[in-house]
Amino acid sequence: MGFTKIRKIPSPEEILDMVPLTENLKKIKSARDAEIEKVVTQNSDKFILIVGPCSADEEDPVCEYVSRLAKVQEKVKNEIIIIPRIYTNKPRTNGEGYKGMLHQPDPQKEPDMVGGILSIRRMHVRAISESGLTAADEMLYPDNLPYCEDMLSYIAIGARSVENQQHRLTSSGISIPVGMKNPTSGDLTVMYNSINAAQVSHTFSYQNYEVKTEGNPLSHAIMRGYVNKHGENQPNYHYEDLLFASEMYEKKNLQNPMIIVDTNHANSNKKFFEQIRIAKEILYSRSYNQTIKKYVRGLMIESYIHEGNHSPDKRIPGKSITDPCLGWEDTERLIYYIAEHI
Template sequence: MHTVRTANFRVTGVDPLPAPARIRDEIPVPLAAQQVVDQTRHDITTINEGEDDRLVVVTGPCSVHDPDAALAYAERLAHLAQEVSDQLLVVMRVYVEKPRTRLGWKGLVSDPRLDGSHDIHSGLRLARSLMVRILDTGLPVGCEFLDPAIPRYLSDAVSWASIGARTVQSQVHRQFASGLSMPVGLKNSTTGSVEDAIDAIVAAGSGHVFPGIDDDGAAAVLTTSGNPDCHIVLRGSSAGPNYGAVHVAKTLDLLEAAGLRRSLFIDASHGNSGKDHNRQPQVVADLAGRIGEGESGITGVMLESFLAAGRQDLGRADRLSYGQSVTDACVGWGQTVHMISELADAVASRRSSPAHLSLVS
């Protein structure tokens, strides 16, 4: 009898992953690191709610391709974060998944050896090990979640997560964000639509029932209670930046009209800098000036920063420049210190402003 193949017609390989629980057991988060995660999740929420007047700063490379360089960056950042801890809560950007508009390197989890071998088994372990080592410096970890299976392997080490501009309209991403245990920033869409992100915040704030995997790696129906700690990240678009005071005020009004908190993060990179890393300091200077003068509603700032400024094309791993991005261009360490110091000074200035003093008196 003639048979017709209708399943897996274009699937050329199936390689089962270890269960999330197994990976977490192999690479546990130590108690002290768990306390960092728990405390900083709480602190980010209270900052967004206006109960803590510090500013969240999420900074780090566009994507992690060299764990050793990322850890060296973390060690420097941990010292700086301690110096400004009264004004800022610094979170290290540890992005191990990369969405691509067309094609390209998909991140440390997907291709840890940077050679197209796609050893996801090693990538998951490498990403988790790096996050634990960064937590050991005292820094909280922030990352973007792209594949809905990945949070099961990594989320217990993450204090802040983001849903990117390419996926903010995705029902799948809104559903799994509703079950994440940390605050989640949802970016405006690549077209610049703020409404898409607001819709995503409302959706992720509600409970959902959807298919996924459990801690043992088995297919399961997941039921979530909803995530009340989601917020919008203004990142600009191809149409131009949206970090200005007018854009911020309009977005805050839209959030309030949707019954949401009047608070937001601003990404100083991407569309807000015209994808030119040299403009990030200009964006930060503008934000710092406005924050220092008492502008409300901005509770977080995102930076793309690494040890060395700029970017490089991905080639042989042994020929890459140390500490320089292989995806979007980043500012270097010197500019990072300057921008973080500027934002810390802005918070200090805001505290001494008449408007702030009248609120706390």
């Protein structure tokens, strides 16, 4: 076989003992989870805003960014729940490039999976301690979920993973909201089937055990645009798209229907500054149509301290080394605009 064993990775129990979540931080997470769940179950009129860098590449700037978000959260707490994006696993379209902190805790050094897991936990613990905000991450590798699940308040399933059986089954055992993105093909049926799969109980193999899940009633939809047969990015955030997705949701027998719109990726054609215009258009669509307002109850925005992006070998703390992001000043203004227009 073409595998070389480098070293054994400690068990989740061992890792959690090395970097534990204190009782106080557990209480913060529990309170945050309850508040977010109320939005998903339509017991709160607040709007969810998942915002942060494309990839969490370094502890200091990530924690500084999250602390800035915490100050804004206090000002918009009656209208918005801010969930920081702390994305530590990055899918790569062609398999090459920076794969996230899990693989490389230092983007300029060689891969170190154990070091990556420990760095992720330390970063999350510090972010929660300094800001009081618990974060979102993408579940790229289902088997790695036990290393970080105790710290997260939101999980996204990416467009490349949403058709994968293990992602769907694992999502059915998660107790926090899981957002299912539409696949890169754009077929919304795939997304709704994935939501359905996550909401029901399953028995399957996981972490060397035969397990049975209860189903996750908090799984829901994320619209992120798609790619056509010519490889061109196509948006699905326009009025007609949101109305179609909402009406399609109404026909499904799914619990807690909710749509979050990703303003970047294929929706913006990766033109990061377009996220401002896109967010405003979505807010206008919500105000114009009550069906859209009922279902579209959150946005995803890619943002960091400095706008744009750059390569890992030209590292500027607080600037994305993967997809380009909005800068802080534009982000702060946009959050206040959203709070005023939801």
